[in-house]
Amino acid sequence: MNAWTMERRMYTLTLLSLVLSGVGGLTVNIPKKEYEYARGDNITLPCTFTLKTPPPKNPFYIISWSGEVEGIDIEPLILTYYSNLGSTDVKSQYEGRVSLDLDLDKGKANLKLNSITKKDNKEFECRVQVPGDDEGKPSDTTRLVVLVAPSTPICEIQGKAEYGKNINLTCVSEEGMPTPIYSWKSQDVRNMPRVADPRTTDKGGVLSLYNISKDASGYYICTSSNKIRSATCNITLSVMPPSMNIGSTAGIIAGAVAALIALIIVIYCCCCRKKKEEKEEFTMGAREDEYSDKQPGVVVVGGVTSHRLG
């Protein structure tokens, strides 16, 4: 549908609503409740109006557009047009980026907005004022949704690409509005599409591969897409036998040697302790013997004493 037929449709709709409602006053209309555009686009938000019938003679128009994020924008006004001066005041914040696409006879007051950013995610209002025509619907609103293409995703391998291991291939776009959806595709080493292992899962950009073998090697492509665009990243997976490299072999040998040394130390210590304990037992025993030798001695002495007393 081109802009002209759209405009005509809106016009017809407006007239129809006028007829149906039976209100003959000024009527402003924005055809859609929401418009979606990509960030960076140059866009037009349409606005049409009809005057009461019969229209005032030589009507004087004040047409304004405002855009507001509720609770954030203190000054929602974007621009104001005065028909008597034939001039448009544009707020400095929008200077050079907005203009009015105006045709008073056709009842057109579209807002043109260049290089839209995420900040333009706002509720826009088109308002028309005509002296002597203040009944009806003098304004209408619409929401602008600024979409963001997915940024080039980052593909990564999580886990060790070795036989028998479980690994994840991850894919993430930093940006994207709406949130991108990810999908993985892969080719084997001969560039043929792969018959996926039934346990393989592809969820939220994470491709999980289980008990991988040489067959899992190949080329993997992730596509990150939302309603406006898509972007891809890719990764080459080469699955290796479990590493038995020099480093790990040396590690094993070193470990074995260390264990042996530890064992020797333990054995040595045990023997020493045993000898020492034997020694200690011997000396303690000797002391006890001395004591018990003395005991009878005391008795004897006591006996002697008692003898003496007796």
Ligand SMILES: *[C@@H]1O[C@H](CO)[C@@H](O)[C@H](O)[C@H]1NC(C)=O
């Ligand atoms: C938008 O308009 C500006 C000029 O105001 C132009 O430089 C730019 O290339 C346009 N962008 C697109 C996406 O058409």
Ligand SMILES: *[C@@H]1O[C@H](CO)[C@@H](O)[C@H](O)[C@H]1NC(C)=O
């Ligand atoms: C792969 O992802 C799953 C789920 O997200 C997780 O449970 C698992 O630990 C991950 N495996 C590796 C090797 O990162």
Ligand SMILES: *[C@@H]1O[C@H](CO)[C@@H](O)[C@H](O)[C@H]1NC(C)=O
């Ligand atoms: C992993 O795959 C190998 C063949 O590649 C198979 O012999 C083995 O049983 C599998 N292990 C598990 C836990 O499924």
Ligand SMILES: *[C@@H]1O[C@H](CO)[C@@H](O)[C@H](O)[C@H]1NC(C)=O
């Ligand atoms: C794979 O990714 C690299 C960048 O990481 C890119 O240069 C190359 O074109 C990509 N290949 C395909 C087939 O998409």
